[in-house]
Amino acid sequence: xxxxxxxxxTVACLLAVRYTEFYPNCPSLRSIRxxxxxxxxxxxxxxxxxxxxxxIRSLRRQATNARHPFTQECPTxxxxxxxxxxxxxxxxxxxxSLAATHNTSYLRVHTRLxxxxxxxxxxxxxxxxxxxxxxxxxxxMFAWSSSQNNRSFIGIGGLGSIDARGSTRFTSVRKGxxxxxxxxxxxxxxxxxxxxxxxxxxxxxxxxxGFSFAAxxxxxxxxxxxxxxxxxxxxxxxxxxxxxxxxxxxxxxxVTVRVDKREDGREVEARVRKEIQGLEALINKSxxxxxxxxxxxxxxxxxxxxxxxxKNSERRYESWINLISKAIQYMNLGNMSKVVLARCVPYTPxxxxxxxxxxxSLSASFPECCTFFIKLPRRPAFLGATxxxxxxxxxxxxxxxxxxxxxxxxxxxDEDMENGAKLLASLKDRKEHQLVVDEIxxxxxxxxxxxxxxxxxxxxxxxxxxxxxTNIEAELRDDAELFDLVEKLHPTPALGGTPRDVALKWxxxxxxxxxxxxxxxxxxxxxxxxxxxxxxxxxxxxxEQDSKVWxxxxxxxVPGSNPESxxxxxxxxxxxxxxxxxxxxxx
Numbered sequence: 001x002x003x004x005x006x007x008x009x010t011v012a013c014l015l016a017v018r019y020t021e022f023y024p025n026c027p028s029l030r031s032i033r034x035x036x037x038x039x040x041x042x043x044x045x046x047x048x049x050x051x052x053x054x055x056i057r058s059l060r061r062q063a064t065n066a067r068h069p070f071t072q073e074c075p076t077x078x079x080x081x082x083x084x085x086x087x088x089x090x091x092x093x094x095x096x097s098l099a100a101t102h103n104t105s106y107l108r109v110h111t112r113l114x115x116x117x118x119x120x121x122x123x124x125x126x127x128x129x130x131x132x133x134x135x136x137x138x139x140x141m142f143a144w145s146s147s148q149n150n151r152s153f154i155g156i157g158g159l160g161s162i163d164a165r166g167s168t169r170f171t172s173v174r175k176g177x178x179x180x181x182x183x184x185x186x187x188x189x190x191x192x193x194x195x196x197x198x199x200x201x202x203x204x205x206x207x208x209x210g211f212s213f214a215a216x217x218x219x220x221x222x223x224x225x226x227x228x229x230x231x232x233x234x235x236x237x238x239x240x241x242x243x244x245x246x247x248x249x250x251x252x253x254x255v256t257v258r259v260d261k262r263e264d265g266r267e268v269e270a271r272v273r274k275e276i277q278g279l280e281a282l283i284n285k286s287x288x289x290x291x292x293x294x295x296x297x298x299x300x301x302x303x304x305x306x307x308x309x310x311k312n313s314e315r316r317y318e319s320w321i322n323l324i325s326k327a328i329q330y331m332n333l334g335n336m337s338k339v340v341l342a343r344c345v346p347y348t349p350x351x352x353x354x355x356x357x358x359x360x361s362l363s364a365s366f367p368e369c370c371t372f373f374i375k376l377p378r379r380p381a382f383l384g385a386t387x388x389x390x391x392x393x394x395x396x397x398x399x400x401x402x403x404x405x406x407x408x409x410x411x412x413x414d415e416d417m418e419n420g421a422k423l424l425a426s427l428k429d430r431k432e433h434q435l436v437v438d439e440i441x442x443x444x445x446x447x448x449x450x451x452x453x454x455x456x457x458x459x460x461x462x463x464x465x466x467x468x469x470t471n472i473e474a475e476l477r478d479d480a481e482l483f484d485l486v487e488k489l490h491p492t493p494a495l496g497g498t499p500r501d502v503a504l505k506w507x508x509x510x511x512x513x514x515x516x517x518x519x520x521x522x523x524x525x526x527x528x529x530x531x532x533x534x535x536x537x538x539x540x541x542x543x544e545q546d547s548k549v550w551x552x553x554x555x556x557x558v559p560g561s562n563p564e565s566x567x568x569x570x571x572x573x574x575x576x577x578x579x580x581x582x583x584x585x586x587x
Contacts, residue, residue: 088265089195091187095268099261102183106160106234107259108206109272110188110199113239113251113283123239124363126282127154127373128356140233141381142208143373144524145363148389151532155208155235156282158377159258162207164230166215170487173230177207177483180234181527195269201527203394204240204254207232210374210522210536213491213515214508223344223541223550224516226379232525237279253279317567323510324563330506331559338435339497339506342554343570344513349549349581353542359383361580365463370534372522382517384539384552384577387462388494390521391485392532396476398444398485402436403460404494404556405429405468408572420459423466428560433457433468435558436493439500440472443488450475464576465569482531486521494556495519495535516541518552540577551577 088096091107098105127143130136140158144151162176184206187195209232212224220227238254255275259268320343327339355373362385363371369385392399407423410416423429437453444451452473460469476485497503518541523533541550553573555566 089187089269091185091195092259092265092268095185095259096261096263096265098183098185099259099263102179103261104160105183105185105259106180106256107195107268107272108184108186108201108254108256109195109276110186110201110204111253111255111276113253113280123152123154124356124359126239127359128354130156130282138377140208140235140377141373141375142235142524143359144205144208144370145359145372146370146532146534147367148370149392149532151203151241153205153238153240155205155238157236158233159236159256161231161233162209163228164211165228169211169215169230170483173211173232174481174483177232177525177529180207181529184234184527186527195272203530204252204526205238205524205531206234206527207525207531208235208523209233210517211486211490211520212517213495213520214504216514220514220516222514223380223543223548224514227376227516231376237275237282239279239283255279319512320567320570321563323512324557324561324566326510327506327557328559328561328563331557336502336506337498338432338493338556338558339503340491340493340495340519340554340556341507341511341566342515342519342552343574344518345551345553345574347540347549347551347578347581348547352547353544353549353581355381355383355542358580362576365576365580366538368460368462369538372534372536374517374522380541380543380545382536382539382541384536386534386537386539387460387467388535388537390489390492390523390533390535391482393476393480393482393485394530395528396449396478396480398448398474398476398480400440400444400472400474400489402433402440402457402470402472402492402494403467404436405433405457406555406569407466408569409461409464409466420461420466423459423468424457428558429468430457431560432556432558433470435498437470437472439493439498440489444472444474447477447480447488448474449477464572482525482529482533486523486533490521491519491535495537495554497556519554538573538576540581549581 091109095105095107123145124143127141130141136156139156140161142155144153146152160180162173162180164170164172164176186199186201186204188199190196209230211230212227215229219225234256235254236256238256240252240254253276255272257268257271257275323341327341330336331339359371359373362369362383366385366387369387370389371383371385373381373383375381388403389399389401405423405426406429407419407426410419437457441451441453454470457468457470460467491500491504493500493503497507517536518539519535519537521533522536523531525531537552537554539552541552543549551574553570555569555573557566
């Protein structure tokens with residue numbers, strides 16, 4: 001055996017002997033790991049606070065006198081043991097143990113909330129009160145309400161944010177999410193008030209956030225100034241709906257605290273109790289459901305209103321027509337098959353924006369959509385009601401959809417039926433839709449065990465438009481991860497075009513404005529790596545500081561597109577958000 005290996009064993013034995021000498025309450029090590037940089041000790045039992053700290057100081061002092069046989073330097077001693085008293089809950093001890101290994105960990109405490117008849121509108125009322133709350137005004141906020149899987153939640157505050165930028169943003173977030181999941185302990189109080197470790201947190205959001213539509217070469221300016229290429233965070237306070245719908249639905253709260261490796265367990269649990277009390281106080285202050293008020297509406301916004309406001313914006317009518325014509329001309333040369341172009345329309349509301357009323361109006365008008373709200377610290381709020389899911393993943397089962405091809409709703413039932421039939425029969429819309437289906441099939445087939453794609457699209461009804469829709473399901477291979485799938489799918493031809501790279505380059509060169517997080521993936525992920533992402537369309541960016549709103553709307557352009565029709569299609573989509581904002585100003 002070489003001399004340095006003998007030296008390693010000598011140091012290990014020496015430290016083990018010293019360890020048992022300094023820790024009479026923990027007579028043996030579970031294991032010891034020695035490498036050229038440091039020595040790691042893994043005790044079998046939890047150590048009392050006072051004795052552990054005193055012994056660690058003594059051990060480290062003596063270790064400085066023992067040169068490492070390989071490097072001839074003093075080894076760093078790492079003790080993998082939580083410093084807590086026997087009265088601390090098992091989950092807290094587990095979090096402290098993780099913190100000793102990773103420097104920090106996160107303790108999430110799940111508790112049932114005593115809330116009756118809490119609907120989405122009441123949830124948005126609570127969110128609105130927090131937007132102006134001095135403790136949360138400049139903090140993270142995230143709201144999500146989707147009737148497709150009966151999921152609603154709001155996340156307040158943020159811990160452990162994951163930032164990403166550039167072409168590797170999805171990879172950076174995936175790595176950050178994986179690291180975060182390894183440092184989380186999920187728990188709930190038992191009948192004695194102790195925190196147990198065994199809690200099923202499947203489908204309970206751990207990370208919330210989103211990406212930009214495209215990576216930026218530098219800092220963004222304009223409305224999206226300060227928005228990164230990707231950001232995700234752990235909500236400090238979370239309220240989420242559990243179970244079915246109606247009055248029998250259960251609501252749960254999750255409070256998360258960051259645990260430092262030097263913290264005392266009793267201090268951690270005191271912070272947990274304080275956070276739970278804070279969440280309950282917020283709920284009680286909102287007075288659900290009595291605080292909920294009806295949203296009073298003005299007359300529907302007419303096409304002339306929308307067009308007039310658009311003509312007064314930077315993107316005038318003539319500019320849009322020229323842009324569409326230029327895209328069609330480029331496609332006729334055979335360079336690309338489709339490109340999705342969008343408008344950014346500035347709007348000045350007549351009064352202050354009430355988030356609750358705007359979100360409630362969107363949720364009530366578009367129950368088939370996912371209503372969302374995102375607020376980064378000291379940044380404008382981003383909200384909308386999107387009909388398009390990018391991905392839902394649970395285990396190896398994945399759901400996505402192709403949503404492309406649009407026509408307006410009729411003025412009565414007969415005209416409605418006629419328009420739906422006309423959309424199904426439209427060669428232009430069917431071709432546009434098939435491009436999306438074929439692209440998704442090509443992306444998913446190599447990574448799927450089973451792929452189910454209906455041969456014919458269906459018609460999806462929204463309040464203001466019909467869409468062609470194809471629901472796609474896949475059973476994936478075991479190695480598929482959520483953020484890898486988001487990167488693979490974004491943007492689909494329904495948001496970018498085809499061929500993807502050609503369409504994105506043409507769009508970036510000719511569209512004339514920074515999309516930011518518009519039409520980008522936003523969503524959440526749980527501790528198991530499951531999650532859901534939607535595409536942030538039919539949306540608006542609201543700046544309280546400047547009292548300005550930017551509305552976003554887009555449409556797919558193919559060689560057979562009519563610029564006038566595409567202009568009217570974007571007006572129809574813009575009208576929904578304008579109605580919500582104007583209902584808000586009258587509420």
